[in-house]
Amino acid sequence: MPMNDAETREFAAESAARLKRAEEQGLRLAIACRTVVTGAAFAWYVGAPLIFSGFEPRVAAVVVLLIFTAIGIAHLALIGTRYDRWWMKYAVYAMDSAAICATFALVPISRADDVPQIIAFRAYGIYYLFPIIAISCLSLSWRLVIWTGAVCVIAWWAAFLWVALGMDSVLSWGDIPVNATRADYDEVFLSMDFIGRGNRIEETAMIFFAALSLAVAVYRARAVFFAQVASDVQWRRERSIRRRISRLFGTYVPAEIARRLIADDSPMEPQQTVGTALVMDIAGFTPFSAQHAPKTVIALLDRFFADATRAVSEERGVVITYLGDGFLVTFNAPLTIPDPADAALRTASRLLEVARAHDFSIRIGIATGDLASGTVGSDDRQTFTVYGSSVNLAARLEALSKRLGEPVLLDEATRAALGNTWATSHVGDHPLSGFAEALPVFKPDAPVA
Structure with missing residues (x-):
């Protein structure tokens, strides 16, 4: 150049x-x-x-x-x-x-x-x-x-x-x-x-x-x-250009993905792994935003998401996308980690603490299963995405947590992947949109010492 x-x-x-x-x-x-x-x-x-x-x-x-x-x-x-x-x-x-x-x-x-x-x-x-x-x-x-x-x-x-x-x-x-x-x-x-x-x-x-x-x-x-x-x-x-692009790019895509794409501008190869998806949403955000000026709402969200994203990164998760007043996080996709389910539970615990520090209440759904990740789009515009049944299930569990009044809900695959590291409780089998049969749902009690 x-x-x-x-x-x-x-x-x-x-x-x-x-x-x-x-x-x-x-x-x-x-x-x-x-x-x-x-x-x-x-x-x-x-x-x-x-x-x-x-x-x-x-x-x-x-x-x-x-x-x-x-x-x-x-x-x-x-x-x-x-x-x-x-x-x-x-x-x-x-x-x-x-x-x-x-x-x-x-x-x-x-x-x-x-x-x-x-x-x-x-x-x-x-x-x-x-x-x-x-x-x-x-x-x-x-x-x-x-x-x-x-x-x-x-x-x-x-x-x-x-x-x-x-x-x-x-x-x-x-x-x-x-x-x-x-x-x-x-x-x-x-x-x-x-x-x-x-x-x-x-x-x-x-x-x-x-x-x-x-x-x-x-x-x-x-x-x-x-x-x-x-x-x-x-x-x-x-180096300056890469740093500037990394800062700008990392604002809109996961930081780890941004670093990979900047280091190698070829499209990321699609990959399929068994991982854990976490969907988080702020409870009562709609009435909250109606009572405050947009500038105030955005400023509060920025501070909350900054701390929440930091907690996710420290547990080796990747924020794939922000969903209005929440976000989707994946573990073991696209970054490989040995304990995605445990990392997701640790992240959920930390996110609850971050939410309390910002006077927010949050709901979290966690599901484990096949995750496919990669870049999609045209030659001119591409985006990184993760999809799979576990992503949909995590979103359904997050929505179910509102009805059950539980801040964190897990699917059976996540509970099984935890082994004996966390104590969990069965909160019943529930029908979920997009799934033919009612699925067993669990809540985490506490990590086992």
């Missing part, structure tokens, strides 16, 4: 909020890592004289490391606050990349004056920049990854050219003869003036390709992230 405009806006807003939180968390981790590294480098550099005799820290290096550590701490404090700006992370990664490259160009490789700085590029290498690009992936920003890779390439070439252009003479791979001997390689490759321009091209091409690959990976990770957010939004949307 496609999302409407409001749901699309909700998805976009939630995606942006979640992504922002994820980016902030990743950026905090990245900045924390680089701050720990610069802080550790500062501590080591300052404390090195205590370990290595004759080592003299350069003041400029101490100041740079201190500044970089302070910048990292300040940036950590600003991430996620109203002072945070989108460009700050770009500036910090550019600064870190440029600083590493500047180290190769400006920090002397040797204290001897005759050792060219180009040796730093040959002895160490561009792999010092790979951690910067890798850490940038934590931000979940593919743009930042590409930016960091581009800055690394530009800064690396700037540092290399700064050093190479300052040399009096340079040698590179092009200075090796076509049919070079080992002596030719030794003379060029091992020379202090060898700058390896081709190596710099390979290095920067490799690092930028790595940055692009990682940027694609981050982009795909974002796509997965948005798909997950969309799935979560859709799941919450469907």
